[in-house]
Each structure stands twice: as C-alpha cells, then as structure tokens.
Amino acid sequence: MIWMWLGWALVLTFGVVVFRGAPYVPSRRRYIKQAFTKLYPLGSKDVLVDVGSGDGIVLRIAAEYGARAIGLELNPVLVLISRLMSRRDKKVQVSLVDFWLTPLPDETTIVYAFMVTRDIKKITKKMQSEADRFGRPLKFITYGNRLPGREYDKALVGYALYTFVPLQIS
C-alpha cells in the first residue's frame, strides 16, 4: 500500500510541474560541454542560473568550468536528487522555487533554459526585465528553442546564445 501512495506522490510531483513549465528531460552531457566551450566559453567569472535545473547536470558541468552555478527547480524530488548528486561541488546551489516567481540573483551573468515552446515568449520577457533591472547585459542560452523575432549571437546544434541589453536603467 505504501508503494502505491509513494507512486501516486511521485506522479503528482512530476505531473503538477508541467502546468508551470517543461517536464523533466535532462540535457545531454556532451552537448552541454560543447555549449560551455564553443557557444559561450564559461569560466570562473560567471554565475550561471539554470531555470528548471532538473537533476543538476548542467550545474555540475558549469562548476567543472569554474563557474558558480545556481539551480531553480520546482520539483522537490529533483531538488533532493540534485543536491545529493552535487554535494561535493561547493560551487553548486539548488533552490526549491518557481522560477517565474523568483528574481535572478544579482550576480547572474548567464541563464540556461531548456523549456517548452509555450514558455518562450514569457521567458524572453523575464530576461529583458531582469537585464533592465540589473542595468547591464545578460547572456541567455536556450536549448531546443529559438526566440522568435530576436537575433542570436551564435548557434550550435540545438543551442542558441542571446544577449539581453538593458532598455532602461532602473
């Protein structure tokens, strides 16, 4: 009986998230590494935020390149798993939050997003308003989607790199 309840709890936890964003599908290690070398050479000057960080694979690879890596994840099971898997990475941090309702940390230099097409307009708006709030440019890597009507700096397989420049200094 307990297994049945646990099973339902898991189905609910993973199921509810799809109303707020993409379901859990991890990025491939090989592609992430290509993105952090050939698309945007990530380094110790960077603070990367993964919006919907899943099991934390992107964060751990970002830390391998010397960046500080912050994950924002809504699914508590994935937060637990990613914290366990990243426990030795001092540069990795994961918060249990809804990224739509959470401001980016002030130190953010680059945001990574693996999202569903439905959310692309909304994340474009959020990125622009965060760049405006910071009063400085903000880099953005999308995986699986391009931003309609916006030119990318560079593209590589499923990835595209964008720069959001502040429209007004707040």
Ligand SMILES: C[S@@+](CC[C@H](N)C(=O)[O-])C[C@H]1O[C@@H](n2cnc3c(N)ncnc32)[C@H](O)[C@@H]1O
């Ligand atoms: C496609 S997966 C990407 C996981 C990871 N970024 C990667 O590339 O391996 C999307 C993740 O976003 C999370 N997610 C969806 N909506 C969210 C929200 N509103 N706030 C925080 N996390 C969310 C899901 O739970 C899932 O883990």
